[in-house]
Amino acid sequence: MASSLPPxxxxxxxxxxxxxxxxxxxxxxxxxxxxxxxxxxxVSTCAETVASLTAAELVQLPGIGxxxxxxxRELIDTGAIAFHQELLAELPVTLLDLTRLxxxxxKTVALLYRALxxxxxxxxxxxxxxxxxxxxxxMGEKKEALILKALDERKRHSGRHLLADTHDIxxxxxxxxxxxxxxxxxxxxxxxxxxxxxxxxxxxxxxxGEPALFDAFVGHPLVERVLGRGETKSSxxxxxxxxVDVRLVPPASRGAALQYFTGSKAHNIALRDMALSRGWKLxxxxxxxxxxxxxxxxxxxxxxxxxxxxxxVPPELRExxxxxxxxxxxxxxxxxxxxxxxxxxxxxxxxxxxxxxVEAMAMAAKAAGLSYLAITDHSRALAMTGGxxxxxxxxxxxxVREVSKRLDGIRLLAGIECDIRPDGTLDLAEDCLAQLDLxxxxxxxxxxxxxxxxxxxxxxxxxxxxxxVLGHPTGRLLLRRDAYAVDMARVVNAAARYGVTLEIxxxxxxxxxxxxxxxxxxxxxxxxxxxxxxxxxxxxxxLRWGVAVARRAWLSPEDVLNTRDVEGFLAGLRRNRxxx
DNA sequence: GCCGTTTTCGGCCCGACTGTTTTCAGTCG
Numbered sequence: 001m002a003s004s005l006p007p008x009x010x011x012x013x014x015x016x017x018x019x020x021x022x023x024x025x026x027x028x029x030x031x032x033x034x035x036x037x038x039x040x041x042x043v044s045t046c047a048e049t050v051a052s053l054t055a056a057e058l059v060q061l062p063g064i065g066x067x068x069x070x071x072x073r074e075l076i077d078t079g080a081i082a083f084h085q086e087l088l089a090e091l092p093v094t095l096l097d098l099t100r101l102x103x104x105x106x107k108t109v110a111l112l113y114r115a116l117x118x119x120x121x122x123x124x125x126x127x128x129x130x131x132x133x134x135x136x137x138x139m140g141e142k143k144e145a146l147i148l149k150a151l152d153e154r155k156r157h158s159g160r161h162l163l164a165d166t167h168d169i170x171x172x173x174x175x176x177x178x179x180x181x182x183x184x185x186x187x188x189x190x191x192x193x194x195x196x197x198x199x200x201x202x203x204x205x206x207x208x209g210e211p212a213l214f215d216a217f218v219g220h221p222l223v224e225r226v227l228g229r230g231e232t233k234s235s236x237x238x239x240x241x242x243x244v245d246v247r248l249v250p251p252a253s254r255g256a257a258l259q260y261f262t263g264s265k266a267h268n269i270a271l272r273d274m275a276l277s278r279g280w281k282l283x284x285x286x287x288x289x290x291x292x293x294x295x296x297x298x299x300x301x302x303x304x305x306x307x308x309x310x311x312x313v314p315p316e317l318r319e320x321x322x323x324x325x326x327x328x329x330x331x332x333x334x335x336x337x338x339x340x341x342x343x344x345x346x347x348x349x350x351x352x353x354x355x356x357x358v359e360a361m362a363m364a365a366k367a368a369g370l371s372y373l374a375i376t377d378h379s380r381a382l383a384m385t386g387g388x389x390x391x392x393x394x395x396x397x398x399x400v401r402e403v404s405k406r407l408d409g410i411r412l413l414a415g416i417e418c419d420i421r422p423d424g425t426l427d428l429a430e431d432c433l434a435q436l437d438l439x440x441x442x443x444x445x446x447x448x449x450x451x452x453x454x455x456x457x458x459x460x461x462x463x464x465x466x467x468x469v470l471g472h473p474t475g476r477l478l479l480r481r482d483a484y485a486v487d488m489a490r491v492v493n494a495a496a497r498y499g500v501t502l503e504i505x506x507x508x509x510x511x512x513x514x515x516x517x518x519x520x521x522x523x524x525x526x527x528x529x530x531x532x533x534x535x536x537x538x539x540x541x542x543l544r545w546g547v548a549v550a551r552r553a554w555l556s557p558e559d560v561l562n563t564r565d566v567e568g569f570l571a572g573l574r575r576n577r578x579x580x
Numbered sequence: 581g582c583c584g585t586t587t588t589c590g591g592c593c594c595g596a597c598t599g600t601t602t603t604c605a606g607t608c609g
Contacts, residue, residue, distance in 0.1 A: 031581070143599065381595080444608095
């Protein structure tokens with residue numbers, strides 16, 4: 001059995017980031033800190049398994065020099081980095097929780113720790129509530145309120161995890177279990193199977209196995225604590241705070257167990273209600289006749305739904321949001337699949353904050369099965385990324401078009417992700433934007449506007465004739481930052497009126513639009529585009545998460561603009577529609 | 581700490597916004 005697996009790229013990157021965070025709190029040389037962050041970036045986007053590389057090979061990677069290569073090898077060989085351990089001995093690890101609060105950075109954390117000996121979220125909250133923060137330099141009433149708000153957001157998110165992270169954990173745990181119990185089927189259920197944007201606990205169903213498989217489960221190297229070990233169910237807490245439950249069920253209950261443990265609770269209650277009204281009983285073992293106790297269905301999920309007079313309900317729809325009525329009327333939409341996507345309308349290159357060249361991104365998109373890709377680097381307002389001004393944008397566009405001519409099997413479109421300024425005007429002149437193939441307009445600043453101001457700001461951008469797509473429309477960062485205040489009903493209506501496409505941004509911590517707003521878009525006849533917002537060659541893999549949102553939103557291929565071929569896609573853009 | 585040399589030092593993405601200031605520090609992207 002695997003005992004000490006080598007750390008994967010993400011695990012290595014996490015340690016490097018932690019070193020950078022701790023150095024930052026210590027007030028170390030900012031360039032040294034950046035070097036650790038760059039190194040972490042390189043490792044996490046590296047296509048190869050970093051743990052398999054020698055020190056000599058490591059220094060070939062960009063941003064990894066002699067020192068970082070040595071530290072990474074040390075981590076792989078010994079399981080830890082002494083320098084990292086020294087830092088942790090010097091500063092409480094809980095300080096890192098504080099830096100993750102919105103609006104609280106390393107300087108503030110250092111000040112709180114030095115002046116008030118605050119090192120945990122609870123201590124910070126107590127200090128803020130008792131007004132002790134106000135005595136500190138640079139801290140006033142508003143800063144105190146900001147910290148309390150950030151603490152509140154943080155509390156609401158605790159114990160939840162991003163869908164993509166949960167998926168990764170599930171894959172790792174399931175692989176371990178399959179290795180230990182080759183004859184048993186393991187299926188992740190619960191919110192992961194429904195592809196919810198965040199997941200709490202991870203539930204895995206073990207179908208047709210022996211209770212001995214729980215020995216392997218609780219012995220997994222990532223297990224921090226065993227919460228329970230029984231004959232049909234065991235629970236553990238993994239490092240990083242994941243609770244994982246494995247339930248063992250007999251093959252005869254396969255369908256019923258899948259159905260029951262996939263949920264959602266609201267969907268299950270509605271189904272049980274239907275069963276009840278027919279004189280049946282539905283539970284995790286099957287569907288039974290109340291009078292005779294005879295089994296009616298339960299071996300397959302299909303059979304279960306069929307017995308209740310419904311077509312199979314895809315897990316993503318099981319939220320009791322009308323799917324039961326639609327499935328009973330045999331009227332569910334044909335949901336979008338990843339393989340329906342033919343293009344991507346949002347990505348970045350090394351011209352701004354992407355890592356890779358136009359050519360490299362094009363080849364990666366092609367390898368991901370796409371036939372067209374819009375290059376949409378940032379506009380000048382995002383100075384930190386080296387955002388392009390009008391001249392830069394047009395020069396970049398000319399280059400993208402020139403590269404596109406030389407490529408086989410993938411067509412590049414010259415676009416831009418143009419900032420929407422706080423007043424709703426665009427960051428670049430209209431005559432420049434009009435010369436591009438498409439414009440994605442996005443908000444990246446002044447998130448604190450009130451709802452009326454923010455809505456006006458976005459409506460003004462939608463009204464601009466050169467805007468084709470509204471990028472990540474609500475600006476949320478999952479588990480980190482709430483959406484800004486905006487009236488999405490008005491935004492969707494305006495998008496319908498002007499023919500603007502709304503983006504589902506597939507970045508794992510954005511998924512923005514969310515499922516509810518995407519469904520609203522569909523109902524109002526607004527087209528959606530599912531974008532990767534890739535910043536590196538590996539970034540196209542996130543499209544599956546955008547597709548998950550679309551499926552939860554009941555979207556069919558015809559609702560999604562980038563399921564069309566490139567001509568159809570271009571024809572559907574606002575700038576070309578208005579010419580018709 | 582990395583990188584690229586005009587090879588062993590000196591530069592390294594920087595502007596907007598906020599809240600605290602009275603000229604700026606911290607955070608974010």
